Amino acid sequence: xxxxxxxxxxxxAYKKExxxxxxxxxxxxKRLRSHWKIQSLKDxxxxxxxxxxxxxxTAGPREKFTAAEMLWLEMCITSISILKKL
Numbered sequence: 472x473x474x475x476x477x478x479x480x481x482x483x484a485y486k487k488e489x490x491x492x493x494x495x496x497x498x499x500x501k502r503l504r505s506h507w508k509i510q511s512l513k514d515x516x517x518x519x520x521x522x523x524x525x526x527x528x529t530a531g532p533r534e535k536f537t538a539a540e541m542l543w544l545e546m547c548i549t550s551i552s553i554l555k556k557l
Contacts, residue, residue, distance in 0.1 A: 479507065480503060483512050515537070515540065
C-alpha cells in the first residue's frame with residue numbers, strides 16, 4: 472500500500488481547470504496509468520489530500536486559490552527545496 476502512495480499523480484479538478492484527465496490529458500493519463508496511480512482532486516486542497524502525491528498537476532485554473540491553499544502549497548514547495556539540499 473505504501474508503494475501506491477508514493478507513486479500517485481494528482482490532477483486538480485477543483486478550480487474548474489481548462490484541462491482535466493478526461494479533456495486534454497486523456498492520452499497522457501492512459502500512458503501513465505501503467506506505472507502510476509492517477510487521481511483527480513475535486514475537493515479543496517488540504518494537507519491530507521496531498522500526502523503521498525509525487526506530482527500535482529493543475530492546468531489552467533479558472534478560479535483563484537484561497538489563502539489557505541496558497542499557504543499550504545508554499546509550505547510544500549519550501550519543504551521539498553529543503554529536502555533536496557540535504
